[in-house]
Amino acid sequence: MPPASDLTAHTGYWLRMVSNAVSQDFARKVADEGVTVAEWSFMRALYDADAMAPSALAEKMGMTKGAISKLADRLLGKGLITRADNPGDKRAHTLSLTGAGRSKVPILAALADKNDAEYFGxxxxxxxxxxxxxxxxLADRRGLKTIPVD
Amino acid sequence: MPPASDLTAHTGYWLRMVSNAVSQDFARKVADEGVTVAEWSFMRALYDADAMAPSALAEKMGMTKGAISKLADRLLGKGLITRADNPGDKRAHTLSLTGAGRSKVPILAALADKNDAEYFGxxxxxxxxxxxxxxxxLADRRGLKTIPVD
DNA sequence: TCCATTATGTTGACTAGGAAACTACCAGCG
DNA sequence: CGCTGGTAGTTTCCTAGTCAACATAATGGA
Structure with a gap:
């Protein structure tokens, strides 16, 4: 049978395996707080920016604007963000954290700290x-900059 | 505003960012060959084993049996695998690569080599x-062993 | 000024997977 | 034998994305 290089010879194989495990564990942790990892990324981005356009979030998170639109709907439903019309451009609007959303961020950040410590400690x-x-x-050399979400 | 540790302080953040980039690029490469990453993992597992039960594949790939069932349907549809009844247990069956499937594995493996070289070279x-x-x-210490798929 | 182009965000059709209910079957025990 | 409990796979419903079509609004050149 023709050679098919051993999968485990690939650094990418181990990278993904570890990355998936770290992520899935983190997803489980934030789920206990009632949010998904994508929601956490979204909120974390808003925490620094105060108010952002959906399109800016899409760019920052490497997701399509369609996905952001739906994600924002969910966070609005949970009362974690608010939507504000953009005076001067009737198409656009901005999104910000509510008080509830803002106070949740440090809690979630602590979970991220904990998860990191558990895995890399x-x-x-x-x-x-x-x-x-x-x-x-590696991220630098590749010019990577979007917040990893999945 | 309460402190929310800088995301970029987390090793997990960079791990995910790099892992996603490597994976997405690989996904694009195998897509040119008409398969998804999950399909590639599936085929790669069968390449060594010759014939496997869906349940064994589910275990090995860390997916649910439901997902494997659908994945197998797709690969059957593409003519890359075949299904064989398990004599002695009418519930069960085994899956194997077809000739076409088998000859595709080394091609895909070469893409994996190439992708790894591109990123880590x-x-x-x-x-x-x-x-x-x-x-x-890290994988060892955590006892990780399922083939990463997503 | 008006129309063509471009930009913003939403929606609908589709995909891939998970969870759990379901079907079919096996195995062991009374 | 014939239940009863467990096992192998499938199916259904749900979630969360993508992609592409869409509605609406802004912009800029003739």
């Missing part, structure tokens, strides 16, 4: 920093 | 090996 400090640095290098 | 050999080693360590 098992490495010695030096190795942990090395991993972090290598990943940042 | 920019690192010096030593760093690349370090990254690989660190990821394997």
């Amino acid at each position: 098992i490495l010695p400090t030096e190795e942990r920093e090395m991993l972090h640095r290598l990943l940042r290098t | 920019i690192l010096p050999t030593e760093e690349r090996e370090m990254l690989h080693r660190l990821l394997r360590t």
Whole structure:
């Protein structure tokens, strides 16, 4: 049978395996707080920006505007964000966190801290920093900048 | 405003960002060959095993049996796998690659090689090996073993 | 000024997967 | 035998995305 290189020879294989595990665990944690990972990313982006256009969020999160539209609907439904008309452009509007939404962000951020500690805390400090640095290098070299959501 | 730790302080953030980029690029590559990443994983698993029960594939790929059932339907539709009754247990059956499916695996494997080289080849050999080693360590310590699919 | 082009956001059709109900079957025990 | 409980796969319903068509509004050139 023709050779098919061993999957486990690929760094991408292990990258994905670890990444999926970290993510799925984080998803479980934030689900206990009643939000999804996409919702968390959305709220985290608004936390710094105060008010953003859906299109800006789509850009930042690497999602389509359709997805953002639906995601915003869900967060509106949960009372975590509000929508404000954009005076001067009747097509546009901006989204901001409500008080409830804003106060939820630090709680979720703490879960992110905890998740990171759980997964990477098992490495010695030096190795942990090395991993972090290598990943940042790869992201830099590829010009990656969208907040990872899925 | 209460502190919400900088997202970019999380190793998990960069891990996901890089992992998503690597994966999405790979997805694009295999799409040119007419298959999805899940289909590739499925076929790659069968390539070594020759014939497997859907339940075994579900276990190996970390997917539900429902998802495997549908995935198998799609691959059957594309003529890449075949289904064989399991003599001795009328509930069960096994799945195997067809000739067409089997000959596609090395092509897809080459794409995986290429993708890995594209992403990690920019690192010096030593760093690349370090990254690989660190990821394997993390996977080991967590007891991860399912083939990453998404 | 008016019309063509472009931009913003929403919607509908579609896809892929998970959860759980369901079907069909097996196995062991009375 | 014939239940009863468990097992293998399938199906249904749901969620959360994409993509493309759409409605509406802004813009800019003839």
